[in-house]
Amino acid sequence: MKPTVVIGGGVVGLFTAYFLQQQGEEVIVVDQGDMEENCSTGNAGMIVPSHIVPLASPGMISKGISWMFSSKSPFYIQPRLDRRLIDWCLQFYRHSNAKHVQQSIPYLKGISLYSKQLYLDFVAAHGNEAIKLQDRGLLMLYKTKEGEKDEAALAQLARENGLHADILSKEEIRTLEPNQEVDVRGGVYFPDDAHLSPKDLYRLLKNHLKDQGVTLKSNVTITGIEKGGSKVKAVITQEGKIDCDHLMVCAGAWSGEIAKMLGFRMPMMAGKGYSFELPNMPELKQASILTEARVSQSPYGDKVRFGGTMEISNHVDKINICRVEGIFESIKAYYPEFQAVFPSEDKIWKGMRPCSPDGLPYIGKAPGWENVAFGAGHSMMGVSLAPATGKILADLKTGKIGTLKTDAFAVGRYVR
Missing domain, CATH: 3.50.50.60 (FAD/NAD(P)-binding domain)
Structure with missing residues (x-):
């Protein structure tokens, strides 16, 4: 055989x-x-x-267009004459x-x-x-009224489809992150x-x-x-x-x-993402997504990993430092007390996501x-x-x- x-x-x-x-x-x-x-x-x-x-x-097309004009935004498509890319974008549009x-x-x-x-x-x-599997749920954090509206709608959609979702105030979020000031309007907690x-x-x-x-x-x-x-x-x-x-x-x-x-x-199409690990000080306990920044945060005891961006480009091996800076700047925006030091280039991970x-x-x-x-x-x-x-x-x-x-x-x- x-x-x-x-x-x-x-x-x-x-x-x-x-x-x-x-x-x-x-x-x-x-x-x-x-x-x-x-x-x-x-x-x-x-x-x-x-x-x-x-x-x-719905909404991803308009958000994607607005993000295209910022060097630190969470989404970017490298403009190029590529039939596969044009076909992919048209299909994405039809399905949105x-x-x-x-x-x-x-x-x-x-x-x-x-x-x-x-x-x-x-x-x-x-x-x-x-x-190190941590079955502690995921927290979707938002800072704006628009973010609150979007995440509340997703929470309701989740409930309608039999999933658990709790909308939390800033004060309730503190019980999940007792060591940090979390500068947000609120969040949605998915315990599963x-x-x-x-x-x-x-x-x-x-x-x-x-x-x-x-x-x-x-x-x-x-x-x-x-x-x-x-x-x-x-x-x-x-x-x-x-x-x-x-x-x-x-x-x-x-x-x-x-x-x-x-x-x-x-x-x-390949969508490049970046991440880096930092010492977890003060300690973050709850895995979260910083929704407006489209940045993920995953704590592992004394280390925490921050990651994000979706960069559709041909530059497989190149690190776009501007995109990494966008991830890094979101840390202080959501966790103003976190002791973040920008990583050296050899500590920045990159990977091509299949989309x-x-x-x-x-x-x-x-x-x-x-x-x-x-x-x-x-x-x-x-x-x-x-x-x-x-x-x-x-x-x-x-x-x-x-x-x-x-x-x-x-x-x-x-x-x-």
Whole structure:
């Protein structure tokens, strides 16, 4: 029996390998990077069942246009003549409406709650010391009347869809952050959310897979695919051919290129994000999103990670210091007593988030192929949805049909 090959060694690919291995499969994971630092290791580590509204939603177009004119704003598209970018933007525009949001909510809610439970199962099996999962909820902080209106509407939407959401005053927020002055108008608390250490999760998954006999191949470039009828027979790399029984594509922002090799269209753009860690003084206790700044804050004891921005550009390796300054300046705006020192450039993490134009991931079988599936396009929710995505793909391999609705995540939904 040939192995199942997983293209992509990020957290989605590793969870896919994890569940395949649990089912007794022989698995080879290949990644074009070194499998040390990637989009899975420097993000906020948030597990967010509260995030039931896709990125493509009403108001995002107008906000995005206004942000384009600020060098420190949370969103930027590098202007360029690029047919893929133009197509992606047009599709994003077409999906930024209330109907799309309402249709997407049941799917995002279902997969997010499933993923949260899989994380709890994972902790029960492997312990929590390594990944530091903190099941303490998420606080959405706002400073303005407009922010209050927007977050209150999202809280109401969450309640209508069976999720818990509490609107808190500035005074009530102090009970969650007793060590800090929090300069806000108020906030919304989602008690069912959680966060963990993404770097430690990634390390644990890699070590576990190696111990279980899963082969991890880093710095491997996919140059082609050997096909036979409606099946993929092997992947071709710069090191040679790897035969496979099934192919799982979890290659993040580069998954669209693999789809192209397979002859179908799967729109994807890479959205660069930045983050950095600072000493946690005075200690922040509650994971939060600073909503007007679009900045996340995740505390891990004596350290806290701040992250944000969505920069759609071709400059993969370049750090845009202005965007990082925007993140940094938001700290004092929301936490005026926090002892923040701007990080040196070598301490700034950057990663390319894989973004679909409708804000929904691609999960499921590849159109026209019997033995190929994709798990990609999770945008800022890769860590949050990784266990569920991996489990869905592993179940597809064995033919297991679950009760979770996933047709909105169809890989071929843009095939014409």
